[in-house]
Amino acid sequence: MLSEFDLIKQYFTRSRPVRAVLGVGDDCALLAPTPGMQLAVSTDMLVEGRHFFPGADARLLGHKSLAVNLSDLAAMGAAPTAFTLSLALPAADRDWLAGFSSGLFALADAHGCELVGGDTTKGPLNICITIFGEIEPGRALRRDAARAGDDIWISGTLGDARLALAAYRDELDLEAASLGQAAMRMHAPTPRVALGRALAQDALAHAALDISDGLVGDLGHILTASKVGATLDVDALPAGPVLARQPKELRRRFTVAGGDDYELCFTAPRANREAIVAAGAQSGTAVTRVGRIDEQPGLRMVDGHGEPLDLGLHGWDHFVSG
Numbered sequence: 224m225l226s227e228f229d230l231i232k233q234y235f236t237r238s239r240p241v242r243a244v245l246g247v248g249d250d251c252a253l254l255a256p257t258p259g260m261q262l263a264v265s266t267d268m269l270v271e272g273r274h275f276f277p278g279a280d281a282r283l284l285g286h287k288s289l290a291v292n293l294s295d296l297a298a299m300g301a302a303p304t305a306f307t308l309s310l311a312l313p314a315a316d317r318d319w320l321a322g323f324s325s326g327l328f329a330l331a332d333a334h335g336c337e338l339v340g341g342d343t344t345k346g347p348l349n350i351c352i353t354i355f356g357e358i359e360p361g362r363a364l365r366r367d368a369a370r371a372g373d374d375i376w377i378s379g380t381l382g383d384a385r386l387a388l389a390a391y392r393d394e395l396d397l398e399a400a401s402l403g404q405a406a407m408r409m410h411a412p413t414p415r416v417a418l419g420r421a422l423a424q425d426a427l428a429h430a431a432l433d434i435s436d437g438l439v440g441d442l443g444h445i446l447t448a449s450k451v452g453a454t455l456d457v458d459a460l461p462a463g464p465v466l467a468r469q470p471k472e473l474r475r476r477f478t479v480a481g482g483d484d485y486e487l488c489f490t491a492p493r494a495n496r497e498a499i500v501a502a503g504a505q506s507g508t509a510v511t512r513v514g515r516i517d518e519q520p521g522l523r524m525v526d527g528h529g530e531p532l533d534l535g536l537h538g539w540d541h542f543v544s545g
């Protein structure tokens with residue numbers, strides 16, 4: 224029988240913390256922020272049945288729980304430092320804990336981000352991570368900083384995660400190899416931390432966010448916060464490799480209003496085009512220009528010929544459309 228404290232000790236306590244002054248084991252963790260840097264804090268919860276299917280692979284779940292949090296730091300241009308993990312578990316299952324913690328720590332180590340504390344209780348499976356990062360003062364990529372005339376850029380590709388979800392929900396048929404490939408985008412997103420850091424440190428971008436609820440909804444947050452509008456070239460949106468093989472109507476729908484993409488959407492002055500392409504290459508992340516920020520409020524979608532498109536799509540909302 225694994226007790227609450229054995230579980231924490233065996234699966235979530237590692238040798239001496241490197242970044243934290245004090246890590247797992249006391250009432251609080253102690254962190255010593257780098258002098259002169261600002262602290263970036265974000266939290267994201269994954270709930271069984273809502274963010275992942277019952278029986279989801281534990282290792283992938285460990286990865287995704289941290290990935291979605293790292294993605295929020297990436298969206299601000301912040302460098303990850305530490306995180307806390309709050310878990311509700313239906314049972315203390317050794318296999319599940321070994322898988323979950325290995326997926327979690329593999330990604331944490333890849334980003335030099337340290338687990339410093341958390342909370343563990345019994346209940347329906349629920350995973351909540353709070354992440355801490357650092358950013359140079361004045362460099363954060365805020366949602367309220369887009370300016371008319373900016374280009375709109377997207378990292379990586381969009382829509383494969385939504386395609387996998389559609390297949391799981393029997394909304395469409397995908398052959399096994401395609402589903403396997405698309406499903407990895409849903410289960411194991413890659414947070415664009417290096418790209419976000421480059422955009423912020425070199426002041427290449429004005430505004431940014433990560434696309435978790437679908438581009439149309441998330442870009443809308445930048446437009447509202449920045450009091451601007453945008454024209455989006457829907458046919459320029461980079462579809463994931465599996466979605467790219469699907470009919471145009473589906474490609475448009477899932478790139479514009481997918482979900483679980485965890486790519487960055489950012490706006491930047493024209494003058495920075497070359498430097499942004501170089502930052503993409505440097506960080507191993509594709510970057511694609513997909514539209515521009517306008518003074519006129521509202522989001523206008525156009526096709527590859529500049530003709531208006533009315534797709535009637537909206538972002539993910541847990542209480543309206545989710």
Ligand SMILES: Nc1ncnc2c1ncn2[C@@H]1O[C@H](COP(=O)(O)OP(=O)(O)OP(=O)(O)O)[C@@H](O)[C@H]1O
Nearest residue numbers: 265266267268291294295432433434435436441444
């Ligand atoms: N219960 C809450 N109390 C206070 N602030 C909240 C609460 N829920 C969300 N927020 C804040 O509202 C804003 C939008 O939250 P949201 O969870 O949609 O973030 P996001 O980055 O757009 O999406 P994601 O959760 O997929 O990362 C964030 O600033 C978040 O910190």
Ligand SMILES: Cc1ncc(C[n+]2csc(CCOP(=O)(O)O)c2C)c(N)n1
Nearest residue numbers: 272273274275276435436481482483539
């Ligand atoms: C079983 C299952 N059903 C649906 C989805 C899709 N999904 C759930 S929440 C969300 C938006 C981001 O959430 P939040 O804003 O809470 O971070 C998306 C796209 C999934 N991943 N698994």
Ligand SMILES: [Mg+2]
Nearest residue numbers: 295298433435
């Ligand atoms: Mg976000």
